[in-house]
Amino acid sequence: MRLLIMGAPGAGKGTQATGIAEHYHVPAISTGDMFRTNIKNGTELGKKVKAIMDAGDLVPDEVTDEIVVDRLNQDDASNGFLLDGYPRNMHQVEALDAYLKEHGLHLDAVISLDVDPELLTQRLLKRAEIEGRTDDNEDTIRNRMKVYASQTEPLLDYYRSSGILVGVDGVGEIAEVRQRIFDALDSKN
Ligand code: B4P
Numbered sequence: 001m002r003l004l005i006m007g008a009p010g011a012g013k014g015t016q017a018t019g020i021a022e023h024y025h026v027p028a029i030s031t032g033d034m035f036r037t038n039i040k041n042g043t044e045l046g047k048k049v050k051a052i053m054d055a056g057d058l059v060p061d062e063v064t065d066e067i068v069v070d071r072l073n074q075d076d077a078s079n080g081f082l083l084d085g086y087p088r089n090m091h092q093v094e095a096l097d098a099y100l101k102e103h104g105l106h107l108d109a110v111i112s113l114d115v116d117p118e119l120l121t122q123r124l125l126k127r128a129e130i131e132g133r134t135d136d137n138e139d140t141i142r143n144r145m146k147v148y149a150s151q152t153e154p155l156l157d158y159y160r161s162s163g164i165l166v167g168v169d170g171v172g173e174i175a176e177v178r179q180r181i182f183d184a185l186d187s188k189n
Contacts, residue, residue, distance in 0.1 A: 001026055001080045002105060003185075004087075006156065007113035009144040010120035010127075012170050012177060016113070017084040019178050026080035029071050031064055031088075054134050056143035058088055058151065065095040072099065089151040093158060109188055110159040111181055113170035117145065 001024040005013045014030055021028035035053060038046035045067070049059045058064075068086050071077065087093045100106060115123075121141055128136035135144065159165040166184045170177055 001082075001109075002100075002107050003080075003082045004107060004110040004159075005082060005084050005113070006110060006152070006159075007170060008115065008117070008120050008148045008153075009141065010123040011113040011115045012174070013084050013113065015174055016111075016178055016181060017082055020111075020181060021082040023182065024080060024082070026082055027076050028082045028084055029068070029077065029086070030084040031059075031068060031086040032084070034067055034071070035059060054140065056135055056140040056147060058147060061089070061091045061095070064088075064092060068096070069099055087155065090155065090158070093155055107164055109164050109166050109185055111185070112156055112159075112165055112167045113177070114167055115170040119171065120145070 003020070003024070003026075005017055005020070007013050014032065017028040017030060032053075035046070035049050039050050039053070040046070045063065048063065052059050064086065068083070072081065083096075087096050121138075124136045124141050125138070127133060135141075156165060166181075166188055168177065168180050168184050172180075
């Protein structure tokens with residue numbers, strides 16, 4: 001399986017990605033997690049992206065495309081993958097399409113988690129209390145939502161018109177949403 005999971009900040013992408021990836025025996029590849037690991041380890045890449053992430057802006061495409069391609073080229077992704085948080089704008093879609101074409105591959109489905117904007121903010125502020133992520137504060141959340149609406153949400157139309165978009169209601173218990181995702185993917189195949 002080659003899958004993408006999309007959704008606004010707080011929609012549950014990272015939360016659901018692990019369970020879905022385990023189910024299909026593919027790696028979950030999260031650009032956000034890769035950037036956060038680099039920040040934590042104090043790498044050059046981490047230094048480059050920290051202020052951008054703290055502001056809730058998108059990391060430059062050339063940096064993001066490169067880490068994704070490097071990760072997709074690793075052996076464990078050769079039989080499939082679940083991309084979480086990538087692509088996030090049309091340029092990244094084109095970069096991913098070019099990679100897939102070059103390798104004779106295609107995406108099986110794009111999961112879109114739908115959640116009401118007010119609930120998204122509540123979830124992120126709750127995470128701020130528990131995990132203290134530096135981008136989970138009201139100002140940054142507002143910007144992340146804006147960036148999502150202007151740059152990422154339009155991608156849903158692109159994947160809808162390709163016939164691979166699977167919309168899933170992301171409101172409810174985490175296990176309940178996960179089951180909805182499996183049901184939606186099963187009924188698509
Ligand atoms: P991400 O790491 O993708 O952050 P996110 O959008 O908040 O999603 P995340 O996966 O962490 O949260 P989730 O919705 O699962 O991106 C962070 C930053 O990295 C971006 O702002 C950008 O700067 C940079 N970046 C990443 N990818 C990039 C790219 N491709 N290009 C450029 N820049 C990029 O969960 C949120 C909270 O909701 C959690 O606390 C969770 O427990 C809770 N939750 C989830 N599901 C729930 C449910 N059903 N019920 C109750 N709570 C739930």
